[in-house]
Amino acid sequence: MLAAVYRSAGDSSALRVEQVETPRPGPGEVRVRVAVSGVNPTDWKVLERSGPQRGEFAVPNQDGAGVIDAVGPGVARERLGERVWLLMAAHNNRWGTAAEYCVVPSERAVTLPDRAPFELGASLGVPALTAWHCLCIGGCPSGDAVLVSGGAGAVGRAAIELARHMGAERVISTVSGPEKARIALAAGADAAINYRDADAAAQILDVAPTGVNRFVEVALHQNIALNLQVAAPHAVIAAYAADPQTLATLPVRDLMVANISLRFMLLYTVKPRHLQEAIEGISAALRAGALSTPPLHRFALAQVAQAHDAVRNGAVGKVIIDL
Ligand SMILES: NC(=O)c1ccc[n+]([C@@H]2O[C@H](COP(=O)([O-])OP(=O)(O)OC[C@H]3O[C@@H](n4cnc5c(N)ncnc54)[C@H](OP(=O)(O)O)[C@@H]3O)[C@@H](O)[C@H]2O)c1
Numbered sequence: 225m226l227a228a229v230y231r232s233a234g235d236s237s238a239l240r241v242e243q244v245e246t247p248r249p250g251p252g253e254v255r256v257r258v259a260v261s262g263v264n265p266t267d268w269k270v271l272e273r274s275g276p277q278r279g280e281f282a283v284p285n286q287d288g289a290g291v292i293d294a295v296g297p298g299v300a301r302e303r304l305g306e307r308v309w310l311l312m313a314a315h316n317n318r319w320g321t322a323a324e325y326c327v328v329p330s331e332r333a334v335t336l337p338d339r340a341p342f343e344l345g346a347s348l349g350v351p352a353l354t355a356w357h358c359l360c361i362g363g364c365p366s367g368d369a370v371l372v373s374g375g376a377g378a379v380g381r382a383a384i385e386l387a388r389h390m391g392a393e394r395v396i397s398t399v400s401g402p403e404k405a406r407i408a409l410a411a412g413a414d415a416a417i418n419y420r421d422a423d424a425a426a427q428i429l430d431v432a433p434t435g436v437n438r439f440v441e442v443a444l445h446q447n448i449a450l451n452l453q454v455a456a457p458h459a460v461i462a463a464y465a466a467d468p469q470t471l472a473t474l475p476v477r478d479l480m481v482a483n484i485s486l487r488f489m490l491l492y493t494v495k496p497r498h499l500q501e502a503i504e505g506i507s508a509a510l511r512a513g514a515l516s517t518p519p520l521h522r523f524a525l526a527q528v529a530q531a532h533d534a535v536r537n538g539a540v541g542k543v544i545i546d547l
Contacts, residue, residue, distance in 0.1 A: 227283050227323030228528040233275035236268065236529035236536075239284065247319050247327040249296035254303060254330050256310060261321040261525075261545040262287035262346035264378065266491075267314075268532045276318060284528075285545070286314050288321030289336055289345025299330045308333040309345035311353060311503070315492055321346075322528055324547055334503055340510055344517040347378070347542045348506060352515070354491055355383035356502040358440040358462035359390065361487050364505075366391040369432035371454065373398045374442040375408030375416060378542060379464060381518055383440040384411040386505070389514035394432045398424065398447075403540060407519065425453035435459065444486075445472035452478050462487045518542040 225246040230238040249255045267285050276282040288310040292303050311332050314320030319327045336345040358379075359365050370387045374380040375397025387395045397408035398419035405416035415431045417424055428436065428450075435456030441447060444463040451461055452475060461484060479486070494502075509515050519541035523531040527545070534543045 225324040226525060228285075228525060229281040229283055230271060230275065231281050233272060235272060236532040238271060238275075239529045239532065241526055241528060244281070244323075246325050249294050249299070249327050251297045252299060252330055253296040253327050254292045254299055254333050255294035255325055255327045256288070256290040256308060256333055257293045258288050258290040258321050258324060258326055258547045259342040260289050260346035261285045261547060262349060263531050263535045263543040263545065264350040265535055266350055267320075268536045270314065271532070280318070282314065282318045283320040283323045283326065284314055284532075285320040285322040286310075286312050287346055287349030288313060288326065289342040290547075292333060293325070295330070303330070306333075307336040307338065307342075307345070309336045309348045310334075311349040312492070322525065322545055334507060337510055339513070340515075341517055343520055343542075343544060344515060346544050347518050348382075348515070350491060351378035352382040352386065352506045353494075353499065353502045354379045354464050354489070355386050355440060356505050357489050357491070357494055357498060358464055358487075359383060359387055359438065360501070360505065361462055361489070362460060362485070364390045365438045367393050368437035369394040369396070369435065369456070370438045370440065371396045371398070371428065371432075371436040371451070372408075372413070372440045373419065373447055375399055375411065375413055376404030376540060377442060378518065380440065380442060381407060381411045382515070384408060384413050385515050386509055387440075388412040389509045389512060396428055396431050396436070407540070411516070419447065419450065425450055428454045438462070440464070445470055448472060448474060452482070452484075455482055455484055458483045458485075460485045460487060462489060464489050520544055522546055
């Protein structure tokens with residue numbers, strides 16, 4: 225099969241497209257004929273930070289969508305031909321989604337309803353699972369006011385759609401300009417407010433007069449002051465992004481007075497039962513038609529390095545690779 229592979233850590237120039245042996249599913253695994261591979265920041269970060277063992281190769285990319293074409297021992301044969309979206313395909317596994325076929329544990333291939341296109345399926349994994357977890361740690365946001373920072377981002381946009389689906393009373397997004405505001409509003413935000421505006425807090429409180437109950441936060445170290453200005457008592461701030469060197473200064477007393485909870489999450493270390501709840505929540509949202517395909521940037525497999533670079537350079541919209 226044709227696959228993107230890397231043999232050592234590095235930037236996108238470490239990626240090669242080669243013919244490799246088509247993998248076979250082992251016990252508890254399925255093989256998926258990949259239709260679309262989704263690219264996330266984690267994919268270039270994993271490539272940059274860790275390579276496979278000497279002499280081996282790995283296929284990058286966690287997310288994707290396709291059709292199960294082979295099952296290993298212990299997996300029901302009824303799964304053959306099933307349309308699926310993939311999660312964490314390349315996590316502790318050499319067969320990521322940037323290839324014609326990938327092999328994953330059966331539970332990492334989740335039913336994709338017929339009406340959901342593969343492009344949407346390949347946009348779910350990392351972004352939707354992260355968004356779901358941030359929204360639902362300690363209880364889902366039905367009736368809440370939710371503030372999604374960076375609502376045009378992959379995680380942010382999924383958080384807006386999921387918050388709407390979960391019955392949030394108000395969904396507000398912050399953005400850096402009009403193009404990103406359009407994306408956040410199209411995803412269902414009640415308002416998209418420029419976080420650089422001097423009166424951003426007042427604009428948020430205009431939309432959510434009793435304050436924000438839940439924050440899906442992409443830049444805690446930069447936004448904590450704004451968050452505190454608009455937080456309702458007992459609000460939950462769920463932070464999901466930071467560079468390794470990021471430090472935040474926290475106004476501890478103000479956080480105490482308002483009884484605010486700060487939560488942090490990394491998808492790869494979420495408890496299995498919470499991951500399963502997220503998968504079920506996203507599947508329910510898919511069945512309800514509550515999730516839509518983001519604006520796309522399409523690449524061919526031969527352009528895998530450009531696809532990684534596009535994500536690294538902050539492409540607005542979802543970067544996908546057609547297989
Ligand atoms: N913890 C986890 O498990 C997990 C899971 C998924 C992603 N992540 C991380 O989360 C980050 C975002 O991922 P993504 O796929 O959503 O990336 P993305 O599609 O590039 O979106 C990031 C968005 O954040 C916005 N942003 C940046 N600084 C901001 C600020 N101070 N206030 C408000 N918005 C801001 C960006 O727009 P502007 O710069 O124009 O504002 C952009 O729209 C990455 O670092 C990724 O590695 C972590």
